[in-house]
Amino acid sequence: MSPAHELQDVENAGRAPSLPALGAQLDEVAARFERAGAFGLLALRVPELAPIERDYGVDARRAVFGRLAELAAKLGVEQLDIEDLVLAGEPGLDEIVVIVFREAESGRFLRDELPAYERAFRRELAARGGRVLYPYGRSEPQLASGIGVAVRNPKLGIDTQLRRALAEAHDDLDLNVRSEARARRRRMLDVVLDRRVTSVYEPIVAVESKTVFGYEALARGPQGTELHSPLAMFRTAEEEGLVFELDCLCRASGLKGAVGLPEGTKLFLNIRPTTIHDPNFRAERLIRTLDECALSPSDVVFEVSEQESIANFEAFKEIRDYYRDLGFQFALDDTGAGYAGLEALVEISPEFVKVDRSFVSGIDQDPTRRTLLAALQDVCSGSNARIIAEGLDTLEELETLGELGIAFGQGWLFGKPTPLRATDDATRS
Template sequence: MTAAQLADLIALRPQGISDSSYIDRVIKALRTHLGLDVAFIAQFRVEDRVFTHVDAEGPAPINPGDTLPPDAGYCQRVVDGLLPELIADTSLCPLAMELPETTALPIGSHLSVPIWLGDGRLYGTLCCFGYTADPSLSERDISVMRVFAELIADQLDSELKRVRDRVQKHRRISEVLASDQPTIVYQPILAAQSLELCGWECLARFSTQPQRSPDQWFLEAAEAGLGVDLELRAIQLAVKALRELPGHTYLALNCSPQLVYSGRLTAFLQDLPPRRLVLEITEHAAVADYVRLEQALAPLRQRGVRLSIDDTGAGYASMRHILELSPDIIKLDMSITQGIDHDFKRRALASSLIAFARETGSSVVAEGVETQQELEALRALGVHKIQGYLLGRPQPLAEALGAMRSKVG
């Protein structure tokens, strides 16, 4: 098999295969092709050399994670030009015979090429050896090794880029958590018929650079492994308003299943008035195990904390959330409510969801209401509560309270 054929064989990685698994497959294919006993990748570090990937025919004499001093073995000597990249018979190479590894392992034949990253840095070496001499090894095999080393370097570059990206994201989110971010704005939720103030949705806002939507900040926090921390921080800041808001109103708090699973939310809400708390799970929240989520929510719901499914109608997931979690509140997405006064399809869908809520004992909140005509249409359909720019924009606490007092006045 030629180097080109081997490259074609493994160049297309199946989806779902991690970089590490892919590299394991690469060195196994290489070792099998060469007919040698052991293949490995050695990463050069300042203080040592670590074996990151190992493949062997039978028990391996080395394992991933094993380390050696930088000057031990063949690898550094090959890179320095003291040993040739191809040694078909170590007994014919005096310097190789001086190395204790040659007789200890033993090493009868050895091939090694450097792995250069895209930025020109030396990552380490790709090596194969046999326990016995192999006079059939040739420069063509070294060419094959170089092809594989390039394939591995491409994967390592991708992996290192992801690591750097994750570190940068972690640093940005950590800076947010170390500051007074996010700030919280409050949007009023009113009774549809009487327009009596019932509650407030708490929404996070970020003034930190780069400027982007809150969803993007929370997504980056999740990717950095700090999603639960940032969500909990937003809730901790939001509930500070409870003592200043009218006692009959509730706070709607956005949370992900991951925050619920963590147990930290349950512990934090323990001493807060449950009747004034609503947890909102959005259409975009992926739920792999509804039984687990129900069990994690149970202590909160038993105390009286209500559950709301946000963005209902925006996609399939929200319908599944409703069926599996039996929420107390169903929030109609603005994609349904906006234009509902003149679109019979939107009215039909909203009517079906309202009828479903009536049968299951849930209440319905329509969000994104922007015109008086939409409000009247939703009232006629039997929506319980409404939220939207027509009635109040998201604002900092003092401004939100002032706006509501002005409307009442």
């Protein structure tokens, strides 16, 4: 039997192909164990599957697990011997179990082969990024792993030895998870305490004149680490209770990197409901910081997430009133990304409305998107808000925005985010 095992089609809608179950392969495991004399067992889990089932249902979980199973089987063909097995683990664990059968005279399978398979699996997950979890998640999935070993002992039943090896792998997996969590917290603390955050700036362009209207500050963690992307940074910060500290650091970096911003150009800076509790963002200190950066409040637009503003309108109204009295403006971000955008538009009364890329991508070829954006443009015009269309990739999309009277566009059509001035990224890596 090939280690890949043919992935079986499941007729039920929403179900993905699956690996043979460990419980159904016990006789095969026993026979191969008896012939070889030893086996190594690698248990693999992706923790994100449980919340996917909670939020989107069992079919969503099965679909994602099916992608993982297909990847595991593919690697089995490429890396394992024909006697080895790639199986689905115990029901409810969403676990992949890789068993390699070897003679007991060498520990190479423990030292080299199973770790090599695990590393290859991690590389494949990293290469696929958020596509593995899409559309239920967008981040790169995490991987937990553990190894167990059994050497054939005729005094013990094969099922007993398999159970012990599986328990050993689970203990090893749990230990690795705790160890990695501790190391991840240390890395996150290093970022916060050593202020290892830099900013890049994405241009926002006036659709009609094709000139730069402003720049959005985007945070980046240390180059070449898993915390480089803002999504990974904030996800880890949330796990470690460091969101407020990281958020303060990102705002400070966004201002610091904007020194020398061309006169009359807006700086768009992301804020959260807790911003008002940052002592460096209270009136006196904030104005002093702006002076040091050659900026005034009228140069700065605070971006608030549609999702976060809806979660607590009253908190955001307090922030809006406090900073608007100082001369700052506001933009409502991610409008149309799946939340009650019109309610947020009414409650926050922003000067700018940033429309999610899902409304913009392919708008030149999609009458429905054009109709929706035209309707939103009418609403925004009535409230004196101007639209910024995010995710622009083509000149045809830009031309369509002009036909609809959309004021501004943002996206890779105008260039990738870059620093506004020379920074010594090497010292922060």
